[in-house]
Amino acid sequence: MVIDDIEITKIIFNRFSKNFNRAFEVDVAIAGAGPSGLIAAKYLAKAGKNVVLFERKLSIGGGMWGGGMSFPVIVVQKDSKNLLHDAGINTIEEDGGYYSADAIEAVTKLCGSAIDAGAKLFNNITVEDVLLTKDKVVNGFVINWSSVDLAGLHVDPLSIRAKFCVDATGHPAEICKIVQRKCKPEKGPLRLSNFEMVEKSMCAEIGEKAVVDNTKEVYPGLYAAGMCANAVFGSQRMGPIFGGMLLSGKKVAELILKNF
Ligand code: 48H
Numbered sequence: 001m002v003i004d005d006i007e008i009t010k011i012i013f014n015r016f017s018k019n020f021n022r023a024f025e026v027d028v029a030i031a032g033a034g035p036s037g038l039i040a041a042k043y044l045a046k047a048g049k050n051v052v053l054f055e056r057k058l059s060i061g062g063g064m065w066g067g068g069m070s071f072p073v074i075v076v077q078k079d080s081k082n083l084l085h086d087a088g089i090n091t092i093e094e095d096g097g098y099y100s101a102d103a104i105e106a107v108t109k110l111c112g113s114a115i116d117a118g119a120k121l122f123n124n125i126t127v128e129d130v131l132l133t134k135d136k137v138v139n140g141f142v143i144n145w146s147s148v149d150l151a152g153l154h155v156d157p158l159s160i161r162a163k164f165c166v167d168a169t170g171h172p173a174e175i176c177k178i179v180q181r182k183c184k185p186e187k188g189p190l191r192l193s194n195f196e197m198v199e200k201s202m203c204a205e206i207g208e209k210a211v212v213d214n215t216k217e218v219y220p221g222l223y224a225a226g227m228c229a230n231a232v233f234g235s236q237r238m239g240p241i242f243g244g245m246l247l248s249g250k251k252v253a254e255l256i257l258k259n260f
Contacts, residue, residue: 023052023120028256029141029162030054031127031175034062035242036226037168038110039083039249041119047257051119052160056126056146061107062170063227068240072103077208080243083250087113106242127169129178130222131159136187138165138179138221164256166223168249171199173231179219192219196234199227207238215248216255225252 028044030037033055045051059065067073076084081091081099087109091099115121126149131140144157167175180192195218207230214229224232225248238244 019120020122022050023122023160025161026050026052026120027162027260028052028164028166029160030166030168031141032056032062032168032170032226032228033060033111033121033123034168034170034226035064035106035110035245036228036249036252037062037166038114039246040166040168040225040253041121042087042110042114042117043250043253044256045114045117045119047253049257049260052162053114053119053121054125054127054141054143055121055123056149058123060111060121060123064103064107064110064242064245067103074101074103074106074240074242075099076101076241076243076246080246083246127175128157129182130165130175131161132183133221136183136220138183138219139163141165141175164223164259165221166225166252166256167218167228168225168252170227171231171237173197173224173228175222176218176224176228176232179222183219186219188220190217190219192232195232197232198234199231200234200236202239203236204238204241207236208241208244210235211238211244212247212251215251217259223252223255225249 027049028051030053041051041053076099089101089106089109091101124146125143126146127141129142130138133139140161142157142159148155211230214233215225218224226245
């Protein structure tokens with residue numbers, strides 16, 4: 001077999017274009033491929049929805065890779081361990097009703113199971129803004145290559161349309177903050193300007209419950225999931241326990257499916 005450099009280039013470009021062509025108009029668009037975004041993508045895709053997930057970094061997994069302080073182990077509670085098992089992730093039962101898992105196994109298998117369910121994941125793409133309808137409903141994302149963003153180049157972005165959008169960008173709650181800053185005046189009862197947008201110091205007991213309670217639609221068309229939900233509502237962080245993130249991802253998928 002003759003190895004042809006141009007043939008390789010064509011394969012990569014054509015396959016990417018074909019995939020991306022299916023991402024222009026989707027049911028659900030998710031920003032951020034941490035645990036909450038991956039779980040949301042998986043269960044939405046499993047329910048037959050066309051889901052696209054954009055991740056700024058080359059690596060998928062967000063804050064889960066590092067476990068706690070770079071010890072690559074995560075801890076979850078009993079009520080969320082099934083979400084790990086559902087993705088084929090092994091757990092060890094620990095004292096006090098906790099379960100531990102290998103962080104690397106957790107990230108790679110969550111990612112694999114989202115892809116297997118049919119979600120389309122794009123890395124190295126940053127969501128830099130939202131698309132708004134005339135009635136001020138979020139109905140898509142404005143995206144650019146992360147490398148353009150990092151280099152500070154003045155390159156105009158592209159847009160994708162989605163029936164529902166999810167901010168799963170973690171602690172910075174980037175998309176919610178953009179909407180809070182840019183989408184004024186707000187209409188109707190869903191107003192990001194009512195919210196604190198600053199997470200509070202660590203208390204796992206409060207933070208873990210709050211992250212699930214706070215997972216909801218926060219602006220017409222835009223849902224907050226994972227650590228972003230606690231940042232929006234000014235709730236506590238919880239350290240390296242990930243059950244709440246998984247349950248939040250599942251909850252946002254269920255809310256969107258109910259509102260479809
Ligand atoms: C595209 C973006 C953008 C953007 C950011 O931080 P994450 O892991 O988020 P969650 O909420 O799924 O999980 C939170 C958890 O990892 C955590 O931090 C915990 C439990 N902390 C507790 C504590 O006390 O510290 O993932 C978010 C992902 C990352 O991969 C970012 O790179 C990505 O979103 N991202 N992607 N466009 N604008 N902003």
